[in-house]
Amino acid sequence: MPLDENTPLNSLGFAKPPAETRVVVAMSGGVDSSVVAAQLAAEGYDVVGVTLQLYDHGAALAKKGACCAGRDIHDARRVAEEVGFPHYVLDYESVFRDAVIDEFADSYLAGATPVPCIRCNERVKFRDLLETARDLDADCMATGHYIQRRVGAQGPELHCAADAGRDQSYFLFSTTPEQLAYLRFPLGHLGSKAETRALAARHGLRVADKPDSQDICFVPDGNYAGVIEKLRPGAAEPGEIVHADGRVLGTHNGVIHYTIGQRRGLGIGGLEEPLYVVRLDVDSHRVIVGPKDMLATRTVPVREINWLGDTPLTSRSEWHVSVKLRSTRPPREAVLRPLSETGAEVELLTPEEGVSPGQACVVYETGGTRVLGGGWIWRGY
Structure with a gap:
């Protein structure tokens, strides 16, 4: 009996056997991406692991709480060897400095509070690495991010992870529809990090109990100001x-x-x-x-909006949505008023404290899990 055209033949949504489906896995060396690679390999996919060397990892070697350091590259390589798939380390130091670190420094000097992890996803992992995956003739690229990709009536949609405590949608709002069509997030449906670690143990991965990264990868000790002073001597x-x-x-x-x-x-x-x-x-x-009451903000200007809705941002004069202005805070109800295809004013129904230029404003459907897009807060009131 022929398959319905919407029925995928494999878990990644391709109408062909896993063995004929090549998937590049972006491997940071942590437990999440290691589980993705091991699980897909166990399902029979043609897995290729790729790890990016993003900065001089000597200073961060063996330090806990930072990703992409020398120890992490070693761990990613070891997982590939033990599971049995090819693994490549790509030197992206100059790309990372130009696309992420320099802007981070300049934004801080301009009085903003940047989020370099978003820029890294946008400008390095989901742009340059994704193109590398295409060059390797991969059908798709998979990552260990906790977020869900669902296929809706208008194509792939971005949704929050099943585990709200692990959800990384705030850091992935700038994913474009074209990128979303190529990306896969196999961990987004899991209910807890404990499930991920249990999968790691089941696959015999030595990283099963490895601590999660906490700090920005090129600031392994959390001293942002110290890094800025090294990058821009005399600027402080x-x-x-x-x-x-x-x-x-x-x-x-x-x-x-x-x-x-x-x-x-x-x-x-x-x-x-x-x-x-x-x-x-x-x-x-x-x-x-x-005083604290001076921190309360109701109106937030947003620019560089990446819109993921089914209709254009400017198709309405206002959108009733929920927004997150910091990764650690819950969504707040708001009205989004487009000013252009990439700019808008957000009115919060209840004031938010500590809104800072350089942070992201991520937009969600009210009462739902779908990510409608987001942009950058560009000045305070």
Whole structure:
């Protein structure tokens, strides 16, 4: 009996046997991508593992909490050897510096709070690495991200992971429809990280108990300001810490040491009221502080929007949606008003604190799991 045209013959959605389906797996050396590679190989797919060397990993060697370091490259290679599929390490250091690290440094110096992991997915993993996968004649590329790809009436859709605690949709909003057609996320349906580790143990992977990465890969010790000072020597100029009412409260050693919403470590103790960083004035090298209520924001301007909805962003005058303004915060109801095909104003129904330029604004369908797109917050009010 012939198959219905919508019925996939294999788990990756291709109407051919797994052995005839080549899949490139982006391997970071962690447990997630290792499980993806091992599971697909066990299902009989023609698996090719690829690991990117993104920066000089010597300084981060064997440090916990960072991805893509030397130890991780070694772990990815070992998984490939033990499971039995080819593995390649590609030197992307110059690409990564040009596409991610330089912008990270410049954004911090401009008073923004960048999210380099999003830029890495957008400009390196889902662009250059994806093209490498095509060059290897792969049918698709798979990653260990916790997010779901579903095929809807208009084509592939991006949805939150089944495990809300592991969901990585905030970091993948810039995935284009063309990329989504080629990508696969085999872990998105799992209910917990424990399930992933159990799969790793079942496949006999030594990385089954490996700790998750926590920090930005090129900042393995979490000291962002230290990295900025190395990348842009002399860029951190001292200045004043000023209350919103104009009082000078102290001095600082560089705006790069502060972020919007910060309370601790301001160096202005002895005051009766708790104060927060409410604005960074880069031109005058001033850190503006004020009471918590000054952090509340209802209107958020967004640009560089990547839209994944079934109809164009500008097909409506306003969209009733949910948005996330930080990866660690739950979605908030909002009204999205398009200003152009890539720009919009977001009105939050309830104010959000600590909204910072450089962060992402990710848009979801209200009450659902679908990611409708997102963009970059470009200035504060």
